[in-house]
Amino acid sequence: MLFNSIDFAVFLPTVFLLYWLLANKNLRLQNALIVLASYVFYGWWDWRFLSLILFSTLVDYTIGRKLKSQENKTKRKILLWTSILVNLGFLGFFKYANFFLDNFKSAFSFFGSEIATNSLSIILPVGISFYTFQTLSYTIDVYKQKLEPTKDFIVFSAFVSFFPQLVAGPIERATNLLPQFYKKRTFNLSKAVDGMRQILWGLFKKMVIADSCAELANHIFNNSADMNGSSLVLGALFFTFQIYGDFSGYSDIAIGTSRLFGFNLMQNFKFPYFSRDIAAFWRRWHISLSTWFRDYLYIPLGGSRGGTWMKVRNTFAIFIVSGFWHGANWTFIVWGTLHAIYFLPLLLTNKNRKNLEIVAQGNFLPTVKEFLQMLFTFTLTVFAWIIFRAKDITHAFNYISGIFSASLLEVPKLSNPKGAMITMLLVFIFIFIEWLGRESQYALEHLGLKWKRPLRHAMYYTIIIALFWFNGKEQQFIYFQF
């Protein structure tokens, strides 16, 4: 079920009313309702996926319980590795089996021997990378005794399948989300209103910004061989805003929806395109994944302790794995590696924790230096997105070569110039609103709160009208495929 669909527009109020009216005074009933709603939400794509999530839930619940009673270190390790192998095994099979098969085949043919393999016909279950990482965090935290394993199977099922963030995050830590299922939840008006505001802003990002940019970006990327340099630059920019609008829009809707049910999810994006260096960008982009890798991969590998070589190795490891997490394609691996290369100078000069504060905090405009830093970081990011979006490495190489050609100074060739102009205008308005709200959790959080109600409502209505008027052709959320 997509957040920007009629199905969800019916589903959400129904679950909301049942949750607060029928199950209001009974925590167990509320949790059970969440599980039921989440399974309906997930099964809406394909009911067969449910068996996978149920199995994953059963495995990690059981292992969690066993870890509690087991004191033998070796046996505890075996339990941990069972969970890791089961979860990553599923992920590996569904997401990467064909990638490895194809690459083995290519490697063999490179050395002159042909092997016959057939690609497997596998459907990638929606959001598998997200809930797999979430359940893994639980088992690892229980293993490390940072968290008490839950006895309540319903609570654990609700934690694994919580529908607002099930298919595209934020990837919640058990230490943050699980305890919330134990606490009595009472309806909080301001929290619910705030949730609605965040949902509205998320829908705007997705339906207006991401989907409009997607149509143009898709056209340019799919026909990149026929495009001049300036059009290719526009294509990369459109994709840059598509992926941000799409993914952060989803996170906003997820966080807002959770607030309607009395839950607090972690902030997943902190205005990443206003970052002044790549390190800051990664502290602000897909925070739940970056911190997951930091806590469960980078630190166990040694983190920034040890010598320079160790630091470099760990940095490359985390970025490459992060790239590969996005999908079974070399483009993602190269994208991750490129970001590691961007990051390296900052790490080696100990400047990776320099720009921690919000840019131009308390000021309306940034300084020239800040502006140039943001522009530079943004350019690096856009360049990397080209590789991320390309079909394969050859496509990415040709696309980039096309940019750095004489045609860069030509007028862009667009199939729908009027549509492109409108989209650009919308993106400018979007950047402006994001800039105004950069000190908040999301751009709309405090915008207009001090205005008189009619004016504030007029602003919300403008956004709602924009949702219908300027929405692009409905696109699947990009991160669902990850």
Add this chain to the structure above:
Amino acid sequence: MKKFVLRILKFSIPALLFLLITFTYYRHSKTKVETKLSTFSAHSFLLMGDSQIQRLRGESISQGAKNLASSGEHYYFTYQKLQTLVHNKNHRIDTLILGVSIHNFAPVYNRLFSLDFPEGEKSLKKYLYFIRMFDDSGFLTTFDKVLKPAILGIYSTPDFGGFYESTNSNPKKAIINKAFNMHFSIKQEEAKFSDSQRDYLYKIDRLCTDNNIALILVSTPYHFDYKKQIDRKYFDFFLESLKKLKHRRHLNFIEEDIADRFMSDANHLNKLGAKKYSGIIGKKLKAEKRDVLQQ
């Protein structure tokens, strides 16, 4: 909780009011449109179809003939218009000329019949008042796709169609190629042929049979440079589709070699061409009528 629901309801009042006003306006305009459309049923001779037929002079074909063809009109809308016309018990329609050409089965007509494309949204905006809200056509899909073009359509003037005269002549190659690409280029995973056009063509045929209307199919000429680019498969699909309508008179001018001065662009006659071919069609029909009477 109650406060929250009340707040949502209060916030929704302007939207609900707008929808109420729009719906009332729609009902009012729909009655007006249907009344106006049914006045055309007083004509015994009608011309319908897309922009090709729009160029024909009704008066030159038959006295009192009314041209209701409209640019880019999918047969679904022609069918809906015709239904409204024959719904009038006192209708006098006895003959209908319907444009039918190769490009009518081209991919562009799939787009004109799908709200996934801007062409389809335009169709809904133009013909909203002629269609029934709940039918099994599959044109009106989800609420979010329908809402914007429907609201635009409610507050726009509906396209009743009508005669259109063009003074252009000797079209340039670029214009011809542009039209060809518009009609025949396939976007993404589109179907190659428009099956929905064929389905509604047959529905129009049945509607005419049920209402004793003589249906005459007319294919006006194409510019040579346009025609030569069309894939043979489209010719075959066109002829195959018409096999089921063998019982209908078909005046086919597609194969004719026509001088550039008669064409305004790739597939449309200009003023001169319209005069010539309307005259030819008129004469043919009169001669046939005479023959029938003599027999």
